[in-house]
Amino acid sequence: MLENLFTNIAGLLRNLLDSAGVPPLWNDVTLLVVKLVAILVFILINALWLVLMERKVAGYMQARIGPNRVGPWGLLQTTCDIGKLISKEIPIPKSADKILFLLAPALVFVPPLMIFAAIPFGKDMVALDLNIGLFYVFALASLTTIIFWMGGWGSNNKYSLLGSMRVVAQMVSYELPMILSVLGVIMLVGSMNLTEIIAAQQNMWFIVTQPIAFLIFFIAAVAECNRTPFDLVEGESEIINGPYTEYGGMGFAMFFLAEYASIMIISAMATTIFLGGWLAPFGLTFIPSWLWFFLKMYVLIFVVMWFRWTFPRIRVDQLMGFGWKILVPLSLANVFVTGIGMYIYRAIGW
Amino acid sequence: MLRTETYTMNFGPQHPATHGVFQVVLTLDGEKIVKAEPVCGYLHRGIEKLAESRTYQQVIPYTDRMDYLASMLQNWGYVMAVEKLMGLEVPERAEYLRVISGELSRLASHVLATGVYALDVGGFTGFLLCFRERERMMDLLEELTGSRMTFSYARFGGVADDAPEGWLEKLDKLMDDMPGYIDEYDGLITGNEIFQARTKQVGGLSPETAIDYSLSGPVLRGSGINYDLRKAKPYSIYDRFDFEVPVGKNGDCFDRYFCRVREMRQSVRIIKQAIEQIKEIDGPIKGKVPKALKPPKGDAYAEIESSKGILGFYVVSDGTNKPHRVHVRRPSFINLGYLDEMSRGWLIADLVAILGSIDIVLGEVDC
Amino acid sequence: MFGNGLIKGLRITWKEFTSKKFTVQYPEEQHTKPERFHGRFVFDADKCIACNLCANACPNNVIELKSEKVEKKKFLTKYVMNIEYCLFCGMCVEACNKDAINFSLEHDMSQYNYDAIPLILVEREAPKPEPKPEEATPEASGEKAEPKVKGKGKQKEETPAASADKSASDEVAAGKAPEKEGQ
Numbered sequence: 014m015l016e017n018l019f020t021n022i023a024g025l026l027r028n029l030l031d032s033a034g035v036p037p038l039w040n041d042v043t044l045l046v047v048k049l050v051a052i053l054v055f056i057l058i059n060a061l062w063l064v065l066m067e068r069k070v071a072g073y074m075q076a077r078i079g080p081n082r083v084g085p086w087g088l089l090q091t092t093c094d095i096g097k098l099i100s101k102e103i104p105i106p107k108s109a110d111k112i113l114f115l116l117a118p119a120l121v122f123v124p125p126l127m128i129f130a131a132i133p134f135g136k137d138m139v140a141l142d143l144n145i146g147l148f149y150v151f152a153l154a155s156l157t158t159i160i161f162w163m164g165g166w167g168s169n170n171k172y173s174l175l176g177s178m179r180v181v182a183q184m185v186s187y188e189l190p191m192i193l194s195v196l197g198v199i200m201l202v203g204s205m206n207l208t209e210i211i212a213a214q215q216n217m218w219f220i221v222t223q224p225i226a227f228l229i230f231f232i233a234a235v236a237e238c239n240r241t242p243f244d245l246v247e248g249e250s251e252i253i254n255g256p257y258t259e260y261g262g263m264g265f266a267m268f269f270l271a272e273y274a275s276i277m278i279i280s281a282m283a284t285t286i287f288l289g290g291w292l293a294p295f296g297l298t299f300i301p302s303w304l305w306f307f308l309k310m311y312v313l314i315f316v317v318m319w320f321r322w323t324f325p326r327i328r329v330d331q332l333m334g335f336g337w338k339i340l341v342p343l344s345l346a347n348v349f350v351t352g353i354g355m356y357i358y359r360a361i362g363w
Numbered sequence: 364m365l366r367t368e369t370y371t372m373n374f375g376p377q378h379p380a381t382h383g384v385f386q387v388v389l390t391l392d393g394e395k396i397v398k399a400e401p402v403c404g405y406l407h408r409g410i411e412k413l414a415e416s417r418t419y420q421q422v423i424p425y426t427d428r429m430d431y432l433a434s435m436l437q438n439w440g441y442v443m444a445v446e447k448l449m450g451l452e453v454p455e456r457a458e459y460l461r462v463i464s465g466e467l468s469r470l471a472s473h474v475l476a477t478g479v480y481a482l483d484v485g486g487f488t489g490f491l492l493c494f495r496e497r498e499r500m501m502d503l504l505e506e507l508t509g510s511r512m513t514f515s516y517a518r519f520g521g522v523a524d525d526a527p528e529g530w531l532e533k534l535d536k537l538m539d540d541m542p543g544y545i546d547e548y549d550g551l552i553t554g555n556e557i558f559q560a561r562t563k564q565v566g567g568l569s570p571e572t573a574i575d576y577s578l579s580g581p582v583l584r585g586s587g588i589n590y591d592l593r594k595a596k597p598y599s600i601y602d603r604f605d606f607e608v609p610v611g612k613n614g615d616c617f618d619r620y621f622c623r624v625r626e627m628r629q630s631v632r633i634i635k636q637a638i639e640q641i642k643e644i645d646g647p648i649k650g651k652v653p654k655a656l657k658p659p660k661g662d663a664y665a666e667i668e669s670s671k672g673i674l675g676f677y678v679v680s681d682g683t684n685k686p687h688r689v690h691v692r693r694p695s696f697i698n699l700g701y702l703d704e705m706s707r708g709w710l711i712a713d714l715v716a717i718l719g720s721i722d723i724v725l726g727e728v729d730c
Numbered sequence: 731m732f733g734n735g736l737i738k739g740l741r742i743t744w745k746e747f748t749s750k751k752f753t754v755q756y757p758e759e760q761h762t763k764p765e766r767f768h769g770r771f772v773f774d775a776d777k778c779i780a781c782n783l784c785a786n787a788c789p790n791n792v793i794e795l796k797s798e799k800v801e802k803k804k805f806l807t808k809y810v811m812n813i814e815y816c817l818f819c820g821m822c823v824e825a826c827n828k829d830a831i832n833f834s835l836e837h838d839m840s841q842y843n844y845d846a847i848p849l850i851l852v853e854r855e856a857p858k859p860e861p862k863p864e865e866a867t868p869e870a871s872g873e874k875a876e877p878k879v880k881g882k883g884k885q886k887e888e889t890p891a892a893s894a895d896k897s898a899s900d901e902v903a904a905g906k907a908p909e910k911e912g913q
Binding site: 421505524550 | 735739743746752766818820824833
Binding site for chain 1: 552555
């Protein structure tokens with residue numbers, strides 16, 4: 014019952030439209046729109062919750078309890094914060110490039126939304142089942158760079174500019190190890206379709222067969238979404254707030270929420286590629302598949318937050334050095350070893 | 364041929380990492396610092412001048428406001444200068460109370476410096492965990508003096524109040540817990556590879572330059588020079604305690620930071636010994652001091668080892684009840700003098716690490 | 731080795747995550763304040779001999795003290811602390827030989843309006859030496875005193891002190907009392 018909750022809802026809707034005499038094409042389009050809207054709502058609600066969760070995790074790790082005044086257990090804190098931020102004016106610096114400045118926060122939610130359309134949340138629960146799913150995800154993930162750059166350049170502020178320079182440098186040097194680390198998985202599966210990647214993990218998750226790839230992927234992904242220890246982009250003790258320095262009100266809130274959306278993406282991606290996606294481990298199939306996906310994703314999100322509230326920030330040249338001198342060679346070696354392993358396996362097995 | 368240009372950037376006065384209202388005008392080449400020009404004075408209140416229109420007693424609360432993180436030591440320095448001027452005797456119990464409260468204040472200051480340094484390099488949790496312990500120290504000092512930060516505890520020829528009932532036991536308990544806390548900082552901050560990568564070999568300071576610029580405190584000792592007034596010229600009763608002076612090797616940010624952490628352990632040792640010894644000493648906490656204080660004409664200079672370095676007070680008396688001139692040798696201000704050359708060639712992120720490792724308090728820099 | 735320190739850090743934060751929290755939820759729970767806490771001043775007008783020691787000890791001239799001579803004795807008529815300049819150093823408390831001024835544990839001294847900041851500890855008329863036959867004087871003085879008594883924290887001392895003194899001022903005090911309660 015619970016297992017097929019969402020697929021049943023979708024089926025019901027499809028039948029309803031069918032019986033109303035809607036042509037099949039229009040039926041499909043309507044269904045896709047409904048699915049995308051559901052994903053949008055899902056992301057926004059999760060982003061709101063993640064802001065609170067981060068503050069709670071931070072509090073609990075710092076001998077305090079975090080927000081607890083608004084709503085029970087502080088649950089309405091972010092909602093109130095967003096309400097406050099919406100009601101604030103968005104100050105535009107005099108010398109700013111107005112179009113870029115205003116466009117950046119408006120666009121910042123687009124890539125996460127587009128990425129989530131391709132991620133399978135559970136059994137048969139994927140809005141767009143693309144056969145180049147992985148490629149699509151990485152292509153879109155790097156689009157965020159441009160939006161940060163727009164914000165930083167448009168602000169016409171030295172701190173913002175430094176921050177957005179760092180974004181570009183960081184994304185370029187960490188995109189590479191991230192994609193190279195996934196290459197091993199693609200070689201094993203032989204497909205870039207996310208559903209097929211999950212299906213290939215039926216017997217064994219790829220975190221077991223590709224542990225180094227997982228490590229590289231996770232580190233690069235944390236760097237990709239600008240989280241500590243790679244949060245040089247914000248680097249509040251160095252460059253105030255990086256590209257968001259000049260933003261106030263909802264402009265700031267959009268960047269802020271987008272950060273959590275990107276954490277969700279990297280956690281969802283790591284879950285899909287390495288942790289078996291929605292597959293239930295140890296045959297615990299009584300828990301519905303989408304809940305498994307959700308649980309795994311949240312464990313990874315917690316780890317990312319745990320990192321943030323433990324580690325100091327790395328320096329910009331060390332970041333580059335770590336990316337190019339350690340992660341890239343390591344991921345290349347991983348691809349190489351995977352290839353040899355596959356060759357030997359085939360030579361012995363068949 | 365690619366031509367690059369330098370540009371200036373204001374680092375402060377409103378900046379999260381300047382530890383107050385402090386400005387560094389940076390000339391940058393990309394992210395690299397070409398020149399760092401410190402601009403201080405945003406918190407200048409003219410305490411030295413204010414002292415000239417106050418009686419000797421009334422200056423004590425003003426010294427609190429200089430290094431407000433270790434104001435016990437500031438009181439002590441000033442009071443020592445006036446005592447030297449008048450030739451006052453301090454009873455033994457008062458000396459012990461001064462040492463205990465002074466070391467506790469030093470401990471509180473170092474704990475904060477450690478935490479803030481963690482914050483400067485990006486680790487927020489270390490900052491708040493350090494505040495937890497500082498809070499316990501502040502509670503104890505509040506019980507002793509009635510205030511949490513501005514104690515005004517020292518008096519000429521003694522201290523304001525004796526330790527309240529059960530205070531020493533509570534302090535002993537905290538001192539038992541303290542090594543565990545310091546181990547926690549070591550695990551969370553000192554031992555962290557990212558932290559070490561950020562601070563080791565950064566902002567080097569050679570022993571010769573440290574002496575040339577008359578730097579003092581952990582900044583000097585981090586460069587490998589064993590000079591601590593408590594050992595070199597024992598004032599008060601410091602010759603009765605058994606403690607070591609931690610010394611760094613390379614004179615980089617990490618050594619300066621780590622000197623502070625190890626000094627905390629030594630402070631704990633001193634307090635433990637002082638608690639043991641004070642139990643056998645009963646007596647007055649204030650010597651015989653005339654109510655209307657009129658030191659003879661003349662001047663006196665006294666210096667103590669504050670948490671930031673050598674803190675000196677120079678008091679000139681013209682025979683009236685108000686000092687003719689008070690001058691303070693503020694360690695934070697003098698330690699800041701080398702900032703420009705220390706940060707040249709490093710990145711902006713390193714400037715934050717360097718500034719944090721000097722451990723300045725703007726109240727003291729601007730006075 | 732590489733990675734060890736990172737894992738140790740993670741272990742420490744995990745320990746903190748699960749251990750007891752240190753903070754106190756302020757308005758509901760509060761720390762007990764120590765006996766020596768430097769809070770709002772309390773003043774005992776009966777003990778005060780208007781010797782001016784506290785005002786002289788103050789580094790910032792916070793204390794405004796006025797007295798009148800009544801039968802060769804000094805009678806305190808005004809004791810106002812301009813608390814916005816106060817350093818809470820305790821020099822005045824230390825200077826007082828008669829234990830008239832003291833700290834209380836009250837720490838909440840914030841005011842909404844600027845003119846409500848000065849802490850009016852005593853503000854009263856000096857008692858007349860002997861009741862004169864004219865009846866108009868106590869009436870007039872009573873009216874004059876009224877507007878001065880604004881809703882401040884600590885003026886409870888003034889009414890009993892004034893009424894205890896002379897029979898003529900009794901009427902004044904009695905006339906003032908209901909007015910005060912209404913505020």
